[in-house]
Amino acid sequence: MGEYVERQWDPEDAGGLGRKDRVPGRYLAYVPDELGDGLPALGAEAQGAAEDALAVLARADERIGPRGSFLNHLLIRSESISSSWIEGNRVSPKRLAIAELLHQGPRQALDVVANVRATEAAIAGLADRERAITTSDIVDLQHVIEPRLERGLRQEQNWVGGPGWSPLRAAFVPPPESEVPRLVADLARFATGTSGNPVVRAAIVHAQFETIHPFIDGNGRTGRTLIHTVLRRADALRNALIPISTVFAGDTDSYIAGLTDYRADPPKVDEWVIGFAQAAERAAGNAVRLAQDIAALDADVRDELVLFRRDRGLSPAVPRRDAVVLRILDTLASDPVLTAESVSTRLGVSPAASHRALTELAEAGILGRARERGRLLCWTADRHLALVALTERSNRVGGGDTKDRRPRLGPARPDRSQFGAGRPPRPSRQDAPGL
Template sequence: MNWPAHRIEEVDWAPHQRQGSRAERTLDRIAVSIPPRIADLDYDPTGPVARAHEAAVIAVARLEAGYGQYLAPLGDFLLRSESVASSKIEHIDAGWRAFGKAIGGAKASDEAKSQLAAVQALIALVDAAGTGPITVEGLLGAHRLLMAPDYYAARDSGRFRDVQNWIGGSDYTPIDALYVPPPPELVPELMDDLLTFAQRRDLPILAQAAIAHAQFESIHPFVDGNGRIGRALISAILRRRGLTSRVTVPMASVMLADTARYFAQLDGFRSGKVDESVEYVALAAVHSSEAAADSALTLADLPQRWRDIARPRAGSSDERLLANLLDQPILNIDTANRITGTTDANTYRALDRLTEVGILDLLSESKRNRVWAATDILAELDALSAAIGRRSAEGI
């Protein structure tokens, strides 16, 4: 389908300080990419793209209808999986143990705090989309949450950039950059146009999400955090359009499995190859939804497996903890006490017993803030990401 390509324009370049090579120090003009306005553009997939889009809608709807209701913990599980994979694309990977510490409130690494912030940003954006339109204020609020753990990045959070940025190349100038987004003065207008497009109800849902994501990444409206917020926008549009209401489709794992292909289709979008971007996101939704359905079945079987291993007494603290582990796979003493409804001493004994039989793993041994995690659930998070990667490598 015909779709307007980005326009390339030359603009003045005035660096704040002269650094780098002689060519960089004397640079006074740069070429920037200007995305088209898309608010009123129509898109109707045809042929293989239309079939991929239909398959994606069916796969997401089946995941939502088949597992989102009777296995409520799947929602939190998939949301965390999506956020962590999206962070890994940006080379932020704390590992599940450190991430669990951050969730439990223990002392954690900067990377773990950043991954947790990505979860919080995704929750904020998707929840808001479930109750109203996706707004500039909503995006800025999600960005503020995302950047909060980084003192220096937080100073630029919650607002659109007022400087020229670029992807790749030199640290000092856009020389040899892979992509140079539009100048900062165009960002507010382009974002208003994008959000008008995102509010429409007359577009195929996955296509709308794919185009909005690619347009967002092309505008690159923030100094930092564009990738994670832009990928969260896909989930927000699926929620806004009503395709999902409980689950988050973990498409970032497809992008993580082959980042070169992910970035290549974004480049293609900028040259007008909109079908490639739509088909890419549609197939990502198919593969991730099917793998997530397998994880749902695995998670549903865990409570009985745990009971067979621990053999808790009826009405015991052990039994109450096991019954709530799917909902609360990361525990500190406060959350465990709320579940057991008993004293610290009884709760600690129950946690120790479940740790001894391998159901829980002690992530943080600090006496003041110990954190436990359900090892089977953490293992399944890794298994899901790996399964999505395998499916996408074989099918896309």
């Protein structure tokens, strides 16, 4: 159990603050206990929920299989979009993918691109169980997400929520800045561990990180990225990234209530672990469905290409296995936005060959063309990107069918006409016309 410490609020520069926020006063900042080494003792219900979630994650990882390495970038996009929607940063899958490739676009999209890269960095680097996680690693992770901020732990008091700009009116006040270094060092040691149920460890790491709130900005996205680090380090997931934040984004009230439970007196750790485990199970189902939909779509676009080539009298109608057009199709899940230059670099072919292949796929209706002021910017695999949008909308109604329940927030409903001759996503993922 943590403790509250009393602090004084005296705004140094109150010129831009409202009347209520200019008022000095005393407030309480919450200092959590250190985590130590072992997992907390849980009740039977929470332990059972964590064990069930671990089994579901393992089955999902097995069903997705080695193909998960090709789908992970798409899943990371889904995770990052939802993670950012939690914080009010609303961006579409297509806008994100274009900003990622071209390194340009609206601030919101570029922020989510940073989240994508941080998640990939966490999986590639911090997930190595042969090395310990350090405070410096966590600082580096946050700096990738928020490169505009000075690197390092916060040197001032921060707070979360509330109607104004004052800790006196905040929904939650994290520990004083003087406590942050030791608490982050303790968190890093705990996140390094791999014993016990990794779902429980991931749940505790995330809640503790959000409670410490060790940075001025980027705490939510960094904390959600650490979930993947813990699950991968413990070998709970080998192939796929399971986008748990997509479920958190669907019910932010429950998410915030769960974090509040974790900080209660006494802490309601069981309630938080149960909620986290349920989110993990729903996210696993989402990831499996997305993988299945992508596999079906990949098969459809191959058939469409063959039909197009046959109708045009191109020979051979079925391209050779090493043909550039087929090599592009094989990677649309991970690279749904392309330029001739990006394809040339990635596949090791000439820009001219890349341009011919992309043009053929566009003429076949498989790729779209994104333009700005009449100038071609890139080619886009709109149906692959639409599947991410449908997943996001489904998450916002509890992971179910959006045919009868319209999501309150989330990416716009994809245009069903863009699915062309290929079959659209299965009914359990579709939106009804007009939603």
